[in-house]
Each structure stands twice: as structure tokens, then as C-alpha cells.
Amino acid sequence: MLIALLSGLALAVAPAGAQGRAPDPLGVTASSTAGVVTSAPGCPSGPLTEGRLLTGSTSLPPGAFSSLASQLSVSLPFRIGGIQVGLSGSEAQVALANARGTLTLALSSGDCTTPGSLVYDGTTVSGGGNWTVVPDATPANAYRGASGSGTFTLNSDVTPTGTGKSWSLSLSGSVTLPQPQVAVTQRAYWGGIGNYLTRTLSVEYRIRNTGPGDAFNVKLLDALPTGSGITRLGPVPQTVGAIRSGATAAVVVRYRVCGLVVLGCRFTANTQTSLTDALDGNLHTETVPVAVQVPVTPVP
Structure with a gap:
């Protein structure tokens, strides 16, 4: 007792609960005129035999994704056949990154068997689909353990290989963080x-x-x-x-x-x-x- 009095040390641990916290809304809109389109494998069978891969990134101002300036990167392998388009969530990803870490989303709109709501007009892929959070447990990533889902809309020039392609993407939904x-x-x-x-x-x-x-x-x-x-x-x-x-x-x-x-x-x-x-x-x-x-x- 005397030691505690002399040192002024006292334990008073009383954590408050984190119950009742709501999911964080996610609403991000981004665009660029510096996308890159390269050829990609099409589907092994069926109508979507042509493949185009769109990659690119753009800066997001503070407030668009958290309070920090951030970067949005896309890697979207489109499978195309006529006006039909498939975008597989196992491959199509969007990364939202800042100094705290990275939140990665998988985008999906149909697949090789059943094309989704995206359409191709000979120049541009447009339409929408769904996204889900890609699990990540990296300790240094502040977005580790996140889950969530939502919808997206996009418009992208996917004319054959080249640089300077324009694209725009809107994401809406919610994310739950530990x-x-x-x-x-x-x-x-x-x-x-x-x-x-x-x-x-x-x-x-x-x-x-x-x-x-x-x-x-x-x-x-x-x-x-x-x-x-x-x-x-x-x-x-x-x-x-x-x-x-x-x-x-x-x-x-x-x-x-x-x-x-x-x-x-x-x-x-x-x-x-x-x-x-x-x-x-x-x-x-x-x-x-x-x-x-x-x-x-x-x-x-």
C-alpha cells in the first residue's frame, strides 16, 4: 500500500463498449483520362471470347475516402462478345489507398456463363454491378478485417490497346470495420x-x-x-x-x-x-x- 501511495500509481482500467456502432457509408466517384487498355484472355468458351484489361489510377481529395488524400486504382478485365460484357469479381478489383492502408473491393457484373448488366457499344463499356470487400488481415493495414458490399456504375473506353483511355467509376454502399x-x-x-x-x-x-x-x-x-x-x-x-x-x-x-x-x-x-x-x-x-x-x- 505504501509503495502505491508514494509512486502515485493506480490502475483504473474501465473500457467502454463498442456496441451499436453503425457501418460506415462508402460513396466514391472517380474519373481519369489516363487509363491503359491491354489485351487479356477472353472466356474459354461461350460468346465472350474477347478480353480487354483496363488499368489506371487517380487521386482522391480529402473527404472522398476518409479525411485523407487517397488514391483509387482499378484493374478491370472485361470479357466481351458483341454487345455483351462480363466482369468477374475474382479478378476485377478496385483499391482505395491512403497513409492508413488499403481497402480493396472486388467488382462483379456477370461472368463467362451469364453476362451482367454491362454493355459494349464498340468503343465504351458502360453499366453497373456489385462490389464486395476483399478480406485483408495485414496488421499494419488500418482497414484490416473490413467487410461490406454495395453497387457500382462505370463508363470506360476499352478500344484496343493503348494509353490515355478515359474512364469513370462510382461506388456506393457500406463498410463495417473492427x-x-x-x-x-x-x-x-x-x-x-x-x-x-x-x-x-x-x-x-x-x-x-x-x-x-x-x-x-x-x-x-x-x-x-x-x-x-x-x-x-x-x-x-x-x-x-x-x-x-x-x-x-x-x-x-x-x-x-x-x-x-x-x-x-x-x-x-x-x-x-x-x-x-x-x-x-x-x-x-x-x-x-x-x-x-x-x-x-x-x-x-
């Missing part, structure tokens, strides 16, 4: 004899992300003490930034505490954090009460 959640511990210290004499206590709050998803836009909104005789000096709010799953970030809040008597002085601070997931969706706050034991002596 969510972050918060636990908080604390370390209380005086930081010197002067602070001890003026009863100015520093409390380092260690915010740990105990959820399976990475946390972004993390802020400590408040750490308000309960009870009498304790005054929060701040600073609050404080911007923390990103906390990966399993990682911890620390912020310090100062208090005026205790008056003359330090022995037995303690209080509870209601820490309030706000955060989002990797798509900057599901903005929410979590309140965790943390018990703070004031150190008896000014030594660290």
Missing part, C-alpha cells in the same frame, strides 16, 4: 518541490486502445474531478491523434488538490475521450472514471 475502444490508467506526480508546496498535481492519463480496430482523431475532451477541494487546471481538451489497436498514448492534466493535508487525499476524474474509426466514421465519446491517489511526498 472498432476501437478505450481504457484509461493514470500516474499522478508532483513534478518538483514547488508544485508540491502549491499542491499542483500532474496526472498522466494513459489512453489505451483495447479494441480490435485502430482509433483516429482521438481527443481527451475532459478529465473532470468529482468531489470537493479539487480544481482542474487543464489543459483540456487535448488532441491525441491516432492510437493503433493495442497501443497507448499519454496526456497530462494538472489539478490543484488537497489543501494542507496530503495523506489520504484522492479523487475520481471522469475522463472523456472522442475518437473515430479508420474511415473517420462512428465519431463517439467514451467516459471512463479513473481513481487518482495523490502521492504523499514530492519525489517522483
Whole structure:
């Protein structure tokens, strides 16, 4: 007990649940005039005997896919026969990438056996279909573990091989991400004899992300003490930034505490954090009460 009082250490882990979080809506529209079309295998049998592969990429501004500037890349092998077109989800992919990671979607509109709703007019493939998220478990990818589905529409010049092909793509649907959640511990210290004499206590709050998803836009909104005789000096709010799953970030809040008597002085601070997931969706706050034991002596 004496060791705990002297060090000012106290465990107060109280993670708030991540229940009730909604899927993130996904709505992205992109276009380019720098696509590349190369020849590709057609279907081994049936009417779709000609193949064209469209590849390309384009930049997305902040807000189009999360709050970050991003890149959208396409690799779409069209199987063509007359006006009919097939696009197989096992091969046709769109990648949405930024500094946090990559979300890959598989696009599908029919196959070699049954062409979908895409049509070919001799120059352009146009129409729509469905997409699903391609599973990814890469630890460094903030979009790992995502699932979701939706629809797409596209318009693409697929005239025989060449560069400078124009294409446009619209995606709509929703994505479900593993969510972050918060636990908080604390370390209380005086930081010197002067602070001890003026009863100015520093409390380092260690915010740990105990959820399976990475946390972004993390802020400590408040750490308000309960009870009498304790005054929060701040600073609050404080911007923390990103906390990966399993990682911890620390912020310090100062208090005026205790008056003359330090022995037995303690209080509870209601820490309030706000955060989002990797798509900057599901903005929410979590309140965790943390018990703070004031150190008896000014030594660290």
C-alpha cells in the first residue's frame, strides 16, 4: 500500500463498449483520362471470347475516402462478345489507398456463363454491378478485417490497346470495420518541490486502445474531478491523434488538490475521450472514471 501511495500509481482500467456502432457509408466517384487498355484472355468458351484489361489510377481529395488524400486504382478485365460484357469479381478489383492502408473491393457484373448488366457499344463499356470487400488481415493495414458490399456504375473506353483511355467509376454502399475502444490508467506526480508546496498535481492519463480496430482523431475532451477541494487546471481538451489497436498514448492534466493535508487525499476524474474509426466514421465519446491517489511526498 505504501509503495502505491508514494509512486502515485493506480490502475483504473474501465473500457467502454463498442456496441451499436453503425457501418460506415462508402460513396466514391472517380474519373481519369489516363487509363491503359491491354489485351487479356477472353472466356474459354461461350460468346465472350474477347478480353480487354483496363488499368489506371487517380487521386482522391480529402473527404472522398476518409479525411485523407487517397488514391483509387482499378484493374478491370472485361470479357466481351458483341454487345455483351462480363466482369468477374475474382479478378476485377478496385483499391482505395491512403497513409492508413488499403481497402480493396472486388467488382462483379456477370461472368463467362451469364453476362451482367454491362454493355459494349464498340468503343465504351458502360453499366453497373456489385462490389464486395476483399478480406485483408495485414496488421499494419488500418482497414484490416473490413467487410461490406454495395453497387457500382462505370463508363470506360476499352478500344484496343493503348494509353490515355478515359474512364469513370462510382461506388456506393457500406463498410463495417473492427472498432476501437478505450481504457484509461493514470500516474499522478508532483513534478518538483514547488508544485508540491502549491499542491499542483500532474496526472498522466494513459489512453489505451483495447479494441480490435485502430482509433483516429482521438481527443481527451475532459478529465473532470468529482468531489470537493479539487480544481482542474487543464489543459483540456487535448488532441491525441491516432492510437493503433493495442497501443497507448499519454496526456497530462494538472489539478490543484488537497489543501494542507496530503495523506489520504484522492479523487475520481471522469475522463472523456472522442475518437473515430479508420474511415473517420462512428465519431463517439467514451467516459471512463479513473481513481487518482495523490502521492504523499514530492519525489517522483
